[in-house]
Amino acid sequence: MKETSYAFDLLQKGKRADDREFEDFRKLELQTGIINTAEGSARVKLGDTEIIAGVKMNVGTPFPDTPNEGILIVNAEFTPLASPDFESGPPSEDAVECARVVDRGIRESHCIEMEKLAIDPEKVWAVFVDIHIINHGGNLIDAAAIAAVAALHNAQIPKYDGEKITRGEYQAKLPVVHKPVTVTVCKLGEKLFVDPTLEEEQIVDSKLSIAFREDDYICALQKQSAGSINFEEIKKFIEVAEKKSKDLRKKIWE
Amino acid sequence: MKETSYAFDLLQKGKRADDREFEDFRKLELQTGIINTAEGSARVKLGDTEIIAGVKMNVGTPFPDTPNEGILIVNAEFTPLASPDFESGPPSEDAVECARVVDRGIRESHCIEMEKLAIDPEKVWAVFVDIHIINHGGNLIDAAAIAAVAALHNAQIPKYDGEKITRGEYQAKLPVVHKPVTVTVCKLGEKLFVDPTLEEEQIVDSKLSIAFREDDYICALQKQSAGSINFEEIKKFIEVAEKKSKDLRKKIWE
Amino acid sequence: MKETSYAFDLLQKGKRADDREFEDFRKLELQTGIINTAEGSARVKLGDTEIIAGVKMNVGTPFPDTPNEGILIVNAEFTPLASPDFESGPPSEDAVECARVVDRGIRESHCIEMEKLAIDPEKVWAVFVDIHIINHGGNLIDAAAIAAVAALHNAQIPKYDGEKITRGEYQAKLPVVHKPVTVTVCKLGEKLFVDPTLEEEQIVDSKLSIAFREDDYICALQKQSAGSINFEEIKKFIEVAEKKSKDLRKKIWE
Amino acid sequence: MGGKKSDIELLKGGKRTDKRKPEDLREIKMEANVVPNADGSARVQFGNTIALAAVYGPRALFPRFMQEADTGILRTRYNMAPFSVVDRKAPGTDRRSTEISKVTRLALSPSVLLDDFPKATVDVYMEVIQADGSTRVTALNAASIALASAGIPMRGLVAACSCGKIEDTLIVDLNGLEDNFGNADMAVAMLPDKDEISLLQMDGLLTKEEFFKLLNMAKEKCLQIVEQQKSVLKKLYKVDKEMTE
Amino acid sequence: MGGKKSDIELLKGGKRTDKRKPEDLREIKMEANVVPNADGSARVQFGNTIALAAVYGPRALFPRFMQEADTGILRTRYNMAPFSVVDRKAPGTDRRSTEISKVTRLALSPSVLLDDFPKATVDVYMEVIQADGSTRVTALNAASIALASAGIPMRGLVAACSCGKIEDTLIVDLNGLEDNFGNADMAVAMLPDKDEISLLQMDGLLTKEEFFKLLNMAKEKCLQIVEQQKSVLKKLYKVDKEMTE
């Protein structure tokens, strides 16, 4: 099947079905503050891919091993609305992986100042980031990571008097201090390219998602897809990802 | 299939397989206090349909939005014992709907004085109504509603000393002050009829369940089945339901 | 299928595929203290059957009906690693039965002094015994019971200062005072035999598991397999089980 | 749905919490073809309530034993995003969404003609992404546009509206506060072209007179809503036509 | 099953909490054909313990990979109603009911002859609606009548009885208190006509002598119980005959 794909033939010839360059992202549209029931939210459109991320906050008990820190929970729903391949029911393997890769990009970059989310020795803020796929047009992880981080940057801490939360009123911005950006680099044959469409995604040999912080630290890596990557090629993957993460960061925050 | 059904042919001719009039219920048998492990209970036989409802009470925490009220939980089990069409496993869509329609009839009629179930600011009584289908002979919702309300009228509050419940001893009647009755009206062609048998139920065009309180207030409505109802016909549905709810209420409580 | 089995033919002739006598167990190897993350552990090899049992302890709330006693929870995982017939997912019927039969042997023999596991009126030790099947070579219940009881005898109570547990440090041995041993006796035709292999297990007419305490009390019984047992034969089952349980107890603890 | 007591004044000088008059709908926005992957889709907004619907099908139904030999079947799923409500909703199906999935299927069933698609399924997925009352009717309005834009043969569009009672005043198109603290709320779906009611649910306390008045109010609004649905579909058809020309 | 300590005096002057002598059964009521939808059914009451059983089948078994090519299979489900126990039981399967579903299937298996029904299943559903000890044996007694009344070919009826030990006294037919606070309890099912034991479970502490005594007591009671089962079935047969004549 792979061999007869139109996208495959094109990529082999150095072209893409939508005439993009190999290192071009599709048109990115980002809106924040779009869900008024959420403490923070963002909608990302990346070509045909559309994702909404919402941030909700509750008061909870700290984990025993991090008694002075808030709690971060990232969840992704691949709703059947978004693709004929998604099914109802418990989160699929891909949805779990997406949520966990986005989670690590946020957590390991120290994007949120978690210590500032401690309320008292028994209470901390729990930050829920829910990623809702509206249309699956490929490259979900990059788009989901943008939506999640943008929603966090948009989020406010609800008013809390030590006993109950007053929804709709806020006491402060959520302390979000870093801007990690994840870029997934794909390989087909000798070619590296970014931001795959759904069709391209189905024919890649291998994929590597890399999250960079604005100070050039790598904060998460995840190889996806069944193919392997030659040892020597990794360098190129990293370079492409770093460059594109800077481009995206500029687009998003400047 | 519908067109060749015996029940269908009969109903078209204005008759019913069991010779009932269109607005007749089947023989109703009601017994209360039949389960001695329950705080209240009732068995309803309506023709071949048999249902047992049991009321259990526990001390729980009030819901945040109703801090001074008890809690009502209605659950229905369509056990595979009761019909070749019922399956083991989590509650089916129909079982969930049945429980929720019965719940609304009780809740919205203010049948139970929920404020009297508050114990102290942190504790309230939780009232569990469990509907157990013994034989599915059609018209489950009407029979389940009778069983549930009768079980509540039969129920007593267990003895509670602020720390623990003494089972088998009681401190008061459950404060139940209203007598909602639900009647499901069916339509086939131009004909309206009530209390469908299992066979009739499978061929109706549409069904509407209506709960009336003894003071003639409507307290819940639920259209069931896939067919639609003409706007002008609704009046007739309501009239039939009101009349039959009065009949049933008389039978049950007088 | 049964009729053409090699093991069947042999057993009918009074022989076993591995040349054992009918009342011989396969070679038993027992090691304790083999899992350093567990508070107690044991590995049992019984012929091809291999089982690891691990004991973990947490501080929990006592059950309302046993306020002055610790809590015992026995769980068995029939991992798909151990047999082509085991599947991923929630515990199978056989895994649940195995856990419950082992549980009863421990609980009813009063093997653990549960009263000594009370910490204060609101806190008690919860003892988790997890049985992990590594290879299913037949006679899982006997092997699992040995592994579980040996792991308990090997277990220590972690250090606890009233607020938190210091893992890896211990304050005392788990108070384990009895040595129940379970023996499953099988019948095929007129023959009784013990410690069935997987192949033998598939052709037995009936099986009865009997747990004996070191003072000759029977502490649990469970008939397994679909065949019945003649009333008069039970005596022989019990005698064989008692004799073999003594042999096993000697092997294990002397 | 509601009926809880509260100190909230739902009506002040004849105006509702969002300044509407009792018989006013909130601002309604409708848009078709919002989910490119779907065969048909729509986004409908009633005030602050936003629902998406996508239709996939007719497509083959598996496993086989679920197929109907002589007709296609309709399946529906109603779901709320965790962030769509003020108190985060745990992901996954609950009893409320199970019931709404059923009643919305029954509400759409009289409108679709699936006899020509034996063994097939038409799947309608509804997602509420922001909730401020009246979510099921908003989702239904989106589902109906989605079905039509997917080219599913239909006897007519389904239009839906909520109505209810606050402090003895009859109102339409309940917002979240009115839903939670009002005295009755009712969900109505119609095939306005056929004068047929395909969804009817109520909870609360109503006299018969109030019920019939409300039903008429809801009908009037459904007739208004269906026109907006049609105009969205007409625009779509025009766009399609222009694109093919 | 039990063995918890308590201040409850289970024996007072040789009488049990419900005034029985150690070797007394509670009042037993049996009735067949109580679930009209089923192919066979029964209701059995031992004192305050009430169980229903319904049999559906032989009927085709799906999915196909579960079918046996050369015989029918027996399936069982044991369940307790939430209100059947003093502390409400959460609906759904738990570990206890999973185990009892298995052992009751094994207990009924030697009695049924399913070789003539390849690829089919016979399903036995047991519901405990009021529990006061000895629920599994009560359910088994109902299941056996249900199987016979469904016309399933059988080698013999299954009769079942519990027995146990309280304060060193051997008893039969344990009630809830005895089950919870006694020193041993045992469940026995037999095919009395064949002198075969098809269910045997015990927990508690028993000497061998006590065990054999108990087993004999249980046997004696099973012989009594099976007569009552037979008389219910005979009555049924008579009714059937009268109805056809």
Next chain:
Amino acid sequence: MGGKKSDIELLKGGKRTDKRKPEDLREIKMEANVVPNADGSARVQFGNTIALAAVYGPRALFPRFMQEADTGILRTRYNMAPFSVVDRKAPGTDRRSTEISKVTRLALSPSVLLDDFPKATVDVYMEVIQADGSTRVTALNAASIALASAGIPMRGLVAACSCGKIEDTLIVDLNGLEDNFGNADMAVAMLPDKDEISLLQMDGLLTKEEFFKLLNMAKEKCLQIVEQQKSVLKKLYKVDKEMTE
């Protein structure tokens, strides 16, 4: 994986908590054919981390709709025993094990050749029975030996190693403390014979330079590990040969 703060000194005088130097592997033990029922199996121990793997297949895959017409498929399951961790893990699948089951499948996929087994599955089950960091790589090393010993056609063995950063020092083969409290940890799997990377996961903070250094350190260790895997398999082959001679 980690990055939590703590008072624990992970490096003391250049030595790690278990006295290793940064570039040292822990003692590694490997053994094949440890699960008699399986078609192939292995047990691998890195220090105190112990994982078992068993391979079943190629075998027919059911239900049919999961089959691939032109190739066999690989399935994997990664699981931790409840007692394998200091704080007991509840039995059953969680999000972490779901993800690791996926990435280990992708890590093994480039090594197996399943085109000759249409409609079949090869199932790899990994069980961690004692955990002290680096569990997924330990499990992968066992899985690769298990696949080879099952006779599954392979392009090469998969060898895996963890690496990471503690207090600015780059290390290999993280133990549990280093995993929990270090600044970065990375899991690498390779086909050393092909110079291909088949698993790569990292979390923490690394400069590019650190990342490449770590990757080289991991590669070097994988080359060492694969030799030990091969020697286990050779021994096995020898044993097999001796047994057949």
